[in-house]
Amino acid sequence: MEGDPDSLGQEVSKPCPSPSLSSSSFRGDLESSVESRSNPPYGTTIKVIPYRPGEEVEEEQEGEDLMLLEKEVLTDIILHLQGQGDKEHGEHFLLGIPTLCRATKQRGEDTLEPETCKVVLLQKIMGLMETVTQDEEPNRILCYSIAAICNLSELKPALEPAMESCLLQTTLKICLTSPRHNSLYVRTKQQKHMEDLEAILRSLLATAPSLDRLQFLWExxxxxxxxxxxxxxxxxxxxxxxxxxxxxxxxxxFEDSPSxxxxxxxxxxxxxxxxxxxxxxxxxxxxxxxxxxxxxxxxxxxxxxxxxxxxxxxxxxxxx
Structure with a gap:
């Protein structure tokens, strides 16, 4: 098994469309998922390679690996946008977004297309975040959600203030609401939630540092x-x-502010x-x-x- 690239993944049935983000066929698939919610054809067997956060890859192989990973995660993203998949699939969807953003930046691009893509992805992320409760069994939804949001915040287009406000309110409610129980696990989880909240605040401020933005976040x-x-x-x-x-x-x-x-x-x-x-x-x-x-x-x-x-x-x- 060692050294065999095929051993990294497992064969599963997935939708056919999984081209590069920059291709016109992907834009068509994503727009179809967002607007018409039409189902792509099933039956094609593909190789899914799991994304492992923090995993180091050799520099000369990174570009090729990102291209392969991007094709696979787009399949998970499109499937989730169509309202299909369970909680485990939701985690795959969240894990795929940082890979998608990394691949976009590696091509020298700083914008997700179509323009509605970023908003739709964030809406889905917030929907998953709202399923997190303070006292439930260990899960990775919030951690993966914050990582996905931070990566999306580095790409254009900029979010409307109303969308950012909704995103902040959702995150604050999850991270700051005190749990009903005070076990060691709950306290550890709360500490991680606080770190996640601080990460998203830093990410949102770093997109356009200014007094106005600092005031907006602090409010x-x-x-x-x-x-x-x-x-x-x-x-x-x-x-x-x-x-x-x-x-x-x-x-x-910091950008200059007139007052x-x-x-x-x-x-x-x-x-x-x-x-x-x-x-x-x-x-x-x-x-x-x-x-x-x-x-x-x-x-x-x-x-x-x-x-x-x-x-x-x-x-x-x-x-x-």
């Missing part, structure tokens, strides 16, 4: 900072701090958490204010004044 966290559940508030503040930290690392890439977009409201809301009785919240709020001061001072092109005793004093003095 989706504000309602969770006022949650009646203390654990939800702690997690929301942690995500806020992670977002501001990443924003500081991206400051050289500061309501960042005073952001600072005020963070200040309200400084005296919070929960130590985690107050400490993270203090760090978030300091990071926000760095961001605003960079935007104004000024350095921190040595006489300032607090980050908030720095923000206020920089406005004069």
């Amino acid at each position: 989706h966290l504000t309602s969770w900072l006022q949650s009646p559940d203390a654990l939800d508030r702690v997690k929301a503040m942690r995500s806020s701090r992670a977002l501001f930290r990443f924003a500081v690392s991206l400051l050289p890439q 500061m977009p309501q960042m005073g409201d952001t600072a005020a809301q963070l200040c309200l958490s400084l005296s919070h009785p929960t130590a985690d919240i107050s400490c993270q709020a203090r760090e978030s204010i300091y990071l926000l001061a760095q961001i605003l001072l960079h935007h104004k092109g000024k350095k921190a004044r040595p006489g300032c005793k607090t980050p908030m004093e720095t923000i206020l003095l920089s406005t004069h």
Whole structure:
């Protein structure tokens, strides 16, 4: 078996269409799946090679392997878009998207075609994410979904704000809602969910770093900072701090904004958490204010004044 490429996969019955993303025949198949939902012919036996995240391949073989993988994952993607397949097939669909994006970028392209493809894929991803519950048995749906979203965010066309907002709300609800039970498994799963949430926030900010975009992302966290559940508030503040930290690392890439977009409201809301009785919240709020001061001072092109005793004093003095 070792060294035999045929041993990597197994023969299964799948639909016929699986050409390259750049070919006109694939566009026709995908448009048909999205618009008419017509079923492709069955009966063709193909070789499915599983995608293994993190698996290293030799550089000279990567291009050829990606082309082969792309043809196979397109079959899974088209099948899922037509509403066919079970939960396991949904996982194959999610795993196929990073491969599809990698293959697209390797061809020197930065756009998924047809233009509606990206939105339709994200809608399907959100549908799968909504099947994830806090207390269910271990599953990989959320992890695979976040990886797929992060890869799609690197390709054009840019999403409409309403679509991004829906995507964020779905992700926040899954990642920040506290579970009913507090077992070791649930706590470990929650930690992974938080890492997934921070990954998607970083990915969405990196697509177009700016004060406006930072404010847009942070606004989706504000309602969770006022949650009646203390654990939800702690997690929301942690995500806020992670977002501001990443924003500081991206400051050289930030686009110019004609004016500061309501960042005073952001600072005020963070200040309200400084005296919070929960130590985690107050400490993270203090760090978030300091990071926000760095961001605003960079935007104004000024350095921190040595006489300032607090980050908030720095923000206020920089406005004069």
